[in-house]
Each structure stands twice: as structure tokens, then as C-alpha cells.
Amino acid sequence: MSKTKVDTHRESSESGKEIEFGTHGSAGAATQKPKAITTRTISEMKRKGQKIAALTAYDAITARILDEAGLDIILVGDSLSNVFQGNDTTIPVTLEEMIYHAKIVARVVKHALVVVDMPFMSFQVDVKEAIRNAGRILKETGASAVKLEGGKPIVESVRRMTEIGIPVMGHLGLTPQSINKFGGYKPRGEEKEEATGILKDAKLLEDAGAFSIVLEKIPSQLASSVTKSVGIPTIGIGAGPGCDGQVLVYADMVGLTQEFKPRFVRHYANVAEEMRKAFLNYADDVRKGKFPTKEESY
């Protein structure tokens, strides 16, 4: 059964109590149970000048660790295609596969807002199909919002979704589902015309009811202008420090995908190396008869 996240923000503000958002304030966390973060909480964070921390997850083990670490948003990104499935692009991942992974993530997350990417061709055909597929994601996974890449061409779908209760996160700049149009992963919005288009699209998405927008690989100055010109939070990836929040693919920032090292990824750990060492040591112990010991046996 799908899990509904309670809008604890509203409950708390109406009862006049101090509100704790995510990890912001360990004293609160010690005395209160963690609150489920809603799209409303995310909007409030921009108003209060609190930065939003987001990472991707595709499985229960990682999602649980991210949630315990107090991330505000966990994105089941279609980067699943690259990271988990070993594809070169995000084009091949299907709606069924996104639903399968999102269901697993949403099942274990108690605190963060779970957002799910709508994969390529699950929302581009027409508004009806887009809504039906977005509805499936929410109904079948227990996640709280969907993310759609693109601007003007998808604005009508965004409007209808938000009208009927499907929260939408937008995604502008480098939109990997358009890789065949762009012809590469170079930054977007470096030329005036494209930069103006991104600004306009951001406003259109806000008017259509999107609750936030991912800005991917655009110049910092443009990302700051977008952030100032819309009332909804911007979540940057390779878009500089001026955004309201940041998102990274978790596997990149923990050093699991070592061959992928664009400028905007900071390695916070070298998990691939740790795993390699553990696997080597295990295999060595097995081959030498050192594992298991008597204590590790029944």
C-alpha cells in the first residue's frame, strides 16, 4: 500500500510549535520524531533561506542511509539508467523500471521527500498520457512528486498535474533526455538566446504550479538570476552556489562511479576503493581457508 506523507509543517505551524526541518537543529531532532518533508516544507525552506540538500537513490539500502543522514529530498532519478543499468544515456530506462525502483525507495524512506523522474517518452506524447503515467508513479510507488525535463512544450502537462494533485519538479538547462538533440553534455545557457529561454521556461513552470526546478549544468550567473526571478526553490547540479539547494547523483559523490568526474562532482568518499579492498580480502581469505573461522560457524 502506498504511504502518505503528512504535512507536518502545517500541523506544527498551526499549533504554534517550533518547527524542525530535516536535519536543521539537532536539539529538535532529539526531542521530536523526524518530520516527513513535503513539497510545502521545500517551498518554506526557500522563504526561510535554508539550503535544500538532495541526492539520488535507486535501492533500499542507499535510500535508508540517505534518509538517516537527513537529506531533504531523495530523487529516484532516471540516472538509474546510467548508474544502475550500465547504459550510456537515460533514454532506455522504462516507466516500469522507474516504478519498480521508486517503490523500493519510497518503502523505506520515512523523512525525506521522495521525487521520481518521469522517463523519456512517458510524458512527451500528450497531456493525457503524461497525467496517466504521473498518476501511476504516485499510486504505485508511494512517492510524493514527479520530475519532468523540459520547459514550454510540457507546461500544459505540468499545469494539469498540479491542478489534480500531482506535485511536479521541473528540470531545465542540460536535460539528459534531450542528449540526441544537444549532441553532447556541454553546459547549456552559455549563449544569450538559450539563457533567456531558460529564464522564461523557469517562469512558465512556476506559473504552471511546479514546486521546484532542477537547474543542470548552466552558468552560475544564470542559475542565480533564475533563482532570484522565481518564488519556487531551484536545485542546482553543476549550476553554482546561487541555487536554493543542490543535488548530486549519490554514486558519483561517494566515488562509486570513478570514471565519471565532471567539475561539479565532489568526491566525499572513495567507496569503490573500499569495496574493492573488501572483495579482494574476502576472496583471499576464502582461498586460504581463513574464512570462516570456528567462531563464525555453527
Ligand code: KIV
Ligand atoms: O536523473 C537524475 O539523477 C537527475 C539529477 C542528476 C538531477 O535528474
